[in-house]
Every structure is written in structure tokens, then in C-alpha cells.
Amino acid sequence: MTLLTALDQEHADPAITVDGATVHLSELRTRADRLGGELIGTDAVAIPGAPTLDTVIAVVAAIRAGVAAVPVPIDAGPVERGHILRDSGATLLIGDPDWPEVDLPRVRPTADRGAQAGSSLPGTITDDATALIMYTSGTTGLPKGVVIPRRAVAAGLDGLADAWGWTPDDHLVHGLPLFHVHGLVLGVLGALRVGCRLTHTGRPFPDRYAAADGSMYFGVPTVWHRVVSSPDDAAALSGARLLVSGSAPLSVPVFDDIRSLTGHEPIERYGMTETMITLSTRHDGERRPGWVGVPIAGVETRLRADDGADVPHDGETIGGLQVRGTTLFDEYLNRPDATAEAMTDDGWFVTGDAVVIDPGGFHRIVGRTSIDxxxxxxxxxxxxxxxxxxxxxxxxxxxxxxxxxxxxxxxxxxxxxxxxxxxxxxxxxxxxxxxxxxxxxxxxxxxxxxxxxxxxxxxxxxxxx
Incomplete structure (x- = not known):
């Protein structure tokens, strides 16, 4: 499967900018493939998730080489970092971070490798091959490695392109971390699959968003709260096409402030590392404060009570959300017990989120069943x-x-x-x-x-x- 399809198309060459450093797709492909040639034969590579162009090059290199990329949070402490590196089975570290406890061979993405370094890249990579091993937040123990196949990434991004009317004509802007689904998969791989211009602002500061002149902006609720707290910067986003919020619930007051300051009702969406993005309001549909819309193409949802009974779609009754479809992960790495516990006998993933669904199919996330x-x-x-x-x-x-x-x-x-x-x-x-x-x-x-x-x-x- 060609996952990052825009990299193999010659008709357009949009710019990719990360914290002020810019390449065009053609140069990104060349630099990534030169690095990718050195990754062949490696099962998994660890990549520090810093907001840099080197991170983008490293992830693209791994994906095009058919090697599992393991993004490592840059704010991880030595215990968490050590667990991720051991558990993932990574045998190579791309970059040279100050991680004294890590004893892995290192390769720099910026090294001069010569023109033919990527010539040994595989011609085809199966849809079932692992694209990423991403680690959950670990709120109830050490993080679990989520094994994400290439088909799930492709299905999720294609579903969002449909839901959001996302095209090569867009200019995506965000400043989110490059070690989570939101910032890395949607915010980088999405642009490289659709083929649009990308500006990563380094940090998600309101003034940087305002200066970027994008058509699509991604942010978490904290970012949007800061944007609406700076009315001039918020007003500068009025020329955008879509403002997208996710990763946590967006409060109704911030939703209303975005609408009044920018003229846009924000898109809200829902997903998990294990499922990619599964629910979203649409570019051509209703956007309702506090609600995250309907399933994207290829995804089904259902609600179950504690006893396993169906929960009515009346907009009021809370149930546990279950998901199945083309965007699901393969397994929790080295945790068959956790994988089995997360799946029902008939193949639905138990999200652990409490949800209500209205008669029209709109979903509202109430919170985590364990704490909310x-x-x-x-x-x-x-x-x-x-x-x-x-x-x-x-x-x-x-x-x-x-x-x-x-x-x-x-x-x-x-x-x-x-x-x-x-x-x-x-x-x-x-x-x-x-x-x-x-x-x-x-x-x-x-x-x-x-x-x-x-x-x-x-x-x-x-x-x-």
C-alpha cells in the first residue's frame, strides 16, 4: 500500500513547514528515502517526537521503508521512556537526544547519505503491515503499545477527508505534539496523504496561528481557549475554511466564542489511539456545541448498558460506546490479555467512554466510564x-x-x-x-x-x- 500517496504524485509540490523550516514534498521524499534505505531489515525504530522537520523526515522514512515507527513523547521521563523502548522492540533510534539511559544505535536524519541511499526501499508494502506503535497515556499503569496497521491509518484519513472536504487545495495549520494521533497522524500524515500544504507552528500559540493564513486549523480545547482569549488573533482565522477541535471536550462557552470571533462553528470529532478518529461533525452538516457528530465512512458504533443490553438512542440515556470498522488497531503489543479484554466476542472495541446518541445519530461524549x-x-x-x-x-x-x-x-x-x-x-x-x-x-x-x-x-x- 502506498500510504502517503501525495509523495508519489508529480503534479503538485506543496510546502511542508515545521517551526520555520521548510521543504517541498519532492525534497521531503528524497531525504526520507535516503534515510529509509538504512532502516531496511529493522522491525521498529524509535523517533523522538519533537516538533521538528527531522521528526517528520524520520516518520516518513520509516513508513516508506515498511518499518514500524515508534514516536516517543519528548516529555517522557526515564522510566516511561525506557518502558516504551524496551516494550516496542525498537532496535534503532533516529536522532541523537540526550537520553543517557538508552543504549541503542543512533542514526541522524540530517546526515548526508548520497543519492542512492534509498534505492533498496521495498516496492510494495502490505496493508496489514504495522505503520506505528503508539503508546497510550498510561493513566492506570505503564503505557500500552497500540499496534496500528497501515490500512487503519489510510481508512481513518480517507474518512476524515470525506467528512471535512479536505483536498490538496487546503493549507493545514497546527502546532500540536508529534507523538500523538492528533498532531502526527492527522496533522502530518493526513497532509501527506491528501497532498495539501502543511504549516506546523512549533508551538500552538494564537499569534502563530493568526500569522499562518491557513484554510484548516487543528487545536485541542486548551489551544482554542487561548485563541479566543486573544480576540485579534481569533479574528485573523475568519478567512479559514474549517477550525477543528479534538483530543478533549470543547466547552460550550469556547465553542460560542469561536463562533462569535471567527464566524465559524468549530468541527468537533472523537477518537482514540486504538480507533483513530471515528466520529466527527461534517463540513457540510450540523455542528452542535458539545456533540461530536456521526461515524465517519467505514465505522459503526453502538451503545451498551453495564449488563450488555442495548441503550436507546434518545439523546439522554448514557451507555458505553463500542466501535468496529476499518480504523481499528491490531492489538496491544505484548498484551494479549489487554487486547482480549478490550474486544467483545462479536468483534467490537470497548472504548471505555460513556456516550449518548440522539435519534438522528449524533453522539455526545459524557466522559470516561471509569471516572466521568x-x-x-x-x-x-x-x-x-x-x-x-x-x-x-x-x-x-x-x-x-x-x-x-x-x-x-x-x-x-x-x-x-x-x-x-x-x-x-x-x-x-x-x-x-x-x-x-x-x-x-x-x-x-x-x-x-x-x-x-x-x-x-x-x-x-x-x-x-
């Missing part, structure tokens, strides 16, 4: 709707709602709030007045910031302690 569904006083409560209610208060900039053990209620609803000082009773009454009384927080804890990972996802496990 709070069982309090005999009621099942979604943390997300409480967070949305709290964010309607002008003093609340950010918030996170969790359930903590309680002898009387089972779990007590606690809200962590970032923003200006406000009487906790006022916030509790706000929730009780806009939702059901039993959904009110029993405690408000004001904090300076919320714990987040590199993609901006709030780490609620750290709040629960």
Missing part, C-alpha cells in the same frame, strides 16, 4: 454536564468534576474550579438550578490550574488522588 460517570446517592451522573453548567458562570475559566468516595452517597460530587474567587454556594446553586438537584456538587475546590497531559487532557486521576 459518578454514582451518587443511587443516581448515575455525567461529570461533563456539571462542568458545562459551571462554565456558564462568568467567574469560572476551567473546571473538572470528579466523584470521591463517600460513606453515605457512595461517591460525592466535587468540582475543581479555576478562575476568579466566587462563593462556592453560588456555584452549587447554579448547578442545582440548571440541572437536577442531585447533580449539584457537594464541594467546590478552587485551584490555580488543572493537571493536564501534553494534549491538554485533564488528568482527573490526579485530582481524585
Amino acid at each position: 460517570i459518578i454514582k451518587s446517592g443511587g443516581y448515575k451522573v455525567g461529570a461533563g454536564e456539571i462542568e458545562t453548567a459551571l462554565l456558564a458562570h462568568p467567574a469560572v475559566d476551567e473546571c473538572a468534576v470528579v466523584g470521591v468516595p463517600d460513606d453515605d452517597l457512595g461517591e460525592r460530587i466535587v468540582a475543581y474550579v479555576v478562575g476568579a474567587p466566587v462563593d462556592p454556594t453560588e456555584l452549587i446553586d447554579l448547578v442545582a438550578g440548571s440541572l437536577s438537584v442531585h447533580k449539584r456538587p457537594r464541594e467546590i475546590r478552587r485551584v490555580e490550574e488543572l493537571p493536564r497531559n501534553a494534549m491538554g487532557k485533564i488528568q482527573k486521576h490526579a485530582l481524585r488522588g
Whole structure:
């Protein structure tokens, strides 16, 4: 399979820019293939996920050589990094990072290899070959290696190209990490499959987004919050075609601010490392704050209750989301137990996310079933709707709602709030007045910031302690 199809097309040669360094597709192909020739015979290569052109060259080289690329988070500590390198089976490290504990042969992507260095690249690579081994966030233990085949990457990107009207005429702009699905697969491999211009801004700063003059912008909610906090920079995005948010829920107030400042309703989408992106609102369809749309082409979803029963699509009843289709991963590397646990007997992947689906098929992510569904006083409560209610208060900039053990209620609803000082009773009454009384927080804890990972996802496990 030719995964990065634009690299083998001669009719266009768009620019690829990463933090100010620019190449055109033809040069990227040449440099990647020269490196790729040295990777033949290697099963997996580790690549530091720094936001640099070297990272892009290294990943492209591995994919075109038919070698599994293992992106390593640049903020990983030595324990996590060591686990990833050992577990992945990587036998070569591309680049020369300051990782003294790593004893692997190293090759520099910028080395001069001569014109024929890539001549031994394979002519064909099967669809089932592994493209990437990406590691989950590891919130409940050491990260698991997700084995992603080339067919899943291709299916996911083609489904998004359809959903978003993504064409070679687009100019994609983002500044997201190059060791996650959002920044690397969608934000780099997507551009190289579609064949559009790409500008990676190095960091996702609002002024850099504003200066890039793109037609499509990718961001996580933290990025969009910062963009709307800089109205002039936000207004500069009004000429874009699509503004896409993902990796965490986008709050309704930020959705509304994006719309008022840019004239665009943002696209919201949902996915996981194990599934690629499976749900999205469409470029030619409805965009509803707090909802992530419908399955992309090749994907099916269903909802199941705790006892395995079907959950009605009434827009209210919460169920566990299950997914099947062309975008799924192959397995958790070296973890057959975890792979088996994640799949149903009839072949559906259990996402662990709590979801409601309305009669028209629109999906709303309530949260993780393990932490965002709070069982309090005999009621099942979604943390997300409480967070949305709290964010309607002008003093609340950010918030996170969790359930903590309680002898009387089972779990007590606690809200962590970032923003200006406000009487906790006022916030509790706000929730009780806009939702059901039993959904009110029993405690408000004001904090300076919320714990987040590199993609901006709030780490609620750290709040629960």
C-alpha cells in the first residue's frame, strides 16, 4: 500500500513547514528515502517526537521503508521512556537526544547519505503491515503499545477527508505534539496523504496561528481557549475554511466564542489511539456545541448498558460506546490479555467512554466510564454536564468534576474550579438550578490550574488522588 500517496504524485509540490523550516514534498521524499534505505531489515525504530522537520523526515522514512515507527513523547521521563523502548522492540533510534539511559544505535536524519541511499526501499508494502506503535497515556499503569496497521491509518484519513472536504487545495495549520494521533497522524500524515500544504507552528500559540493564513486549523480545547482569549488573533482565522477541535471536550462557552470571533462553528470529532478518529461533525452538516457528530465512512458504533443490553438512542440515556470498522488497531503489543479484554466476542472495541446518541445519530461524549460517570446517592451522573453548567458562570475559566468516595452517597460530587474567587454556594446553586438537584456538587475546590497531559487532557486521576 502506498500510504502517503501525495509523495508519489508529480503534479503538485506543496510546502511542508515545521517551526520555520521548510521543504517541498519532492525534497521531503528524497531525504526520507535516503534515510529509509538504512532502516531496511529493522522491525521498529524509535523517533523522538519533537516538533521538528527531522521528526517528520524520520516518520516518513520509516513508513516508506515498511518499518514500524515508534514516536516517543519528548516529555517522557526515564522510566516511561525506557518502558516504551524496551516494550516496542525498537532496535534503532533516529536522532541523537540526550537520553543517557538508552543504549541503542543512533542514526541522524540530517546526515548526508548520497543519492542512492534509498534505492533498496521495498516496492510494495502490505496493508496489514504495522505503520506505528503508539503508546497510550498510561493513566492506570505503564503505557500500552497500540499496534496500528497501515490500512487503519489510510481508512481513518480517507474518512476524515470525506467528512471535512479536505483536498490538496487546503493549507493545514497546527502546532500540536508529534507523538500523538492528533498532531502526527492527522496533522502530518493526513497532509501527506491528501497532498495539501502543511504549516506546523512549533508551538500552538494564537499569534502563530493568526500569522499562518491557513484554510484548516487543528487545536485541542486548551489551544482554542487561548485563541479566543486573544480576540485579534481569533479574528485573523475568519478567512479559514474549517477550525477543528479534538483530543478533549470543547466547552460550550469556547465553542460560542469561536463562533462569535471567527464566524465559524468549530468541527468537533472523537477518537482514540486504538480507533483513530471515528466520529466527527461534517463540513457540510450540523455542528452542535458539545456533540461530536456521526461515524465517519467505514465505522459503526453502538451503545451498551453495564449488563450488555442495548441503550436507546434518545439523546439522554448514557451507555458505553463500542466501535468496529476499518480504523481499528491490531492489538496491544505484548498484551494479549489487554487486547482480549478490550474486544467483545462479536468483534467490537470497548472504548471505555460513556456516550449518548440522539435519534438522528449524533453522539455526545459524557466522559470516561471509569471516572466521568459518578454514582451518587443511587443516581448515575455525567461529570461533563456539571462542568458545562459551571462554565456558564462568568467567574469560572476551567473546571473538572470528579466523584470521591463517600460513606453515605457512595461517591460525592466535587468540582475543581479555576478562575476568579466566587462563593462556592453560588456555584452549587447554579448547578442545582440548571440541572437536577442531585447533580449539584457537594464541594467546590478552587485551584490555580488543572493537571493536564501534553494534549491538554485533564488528568482527573490526579485530582481524585
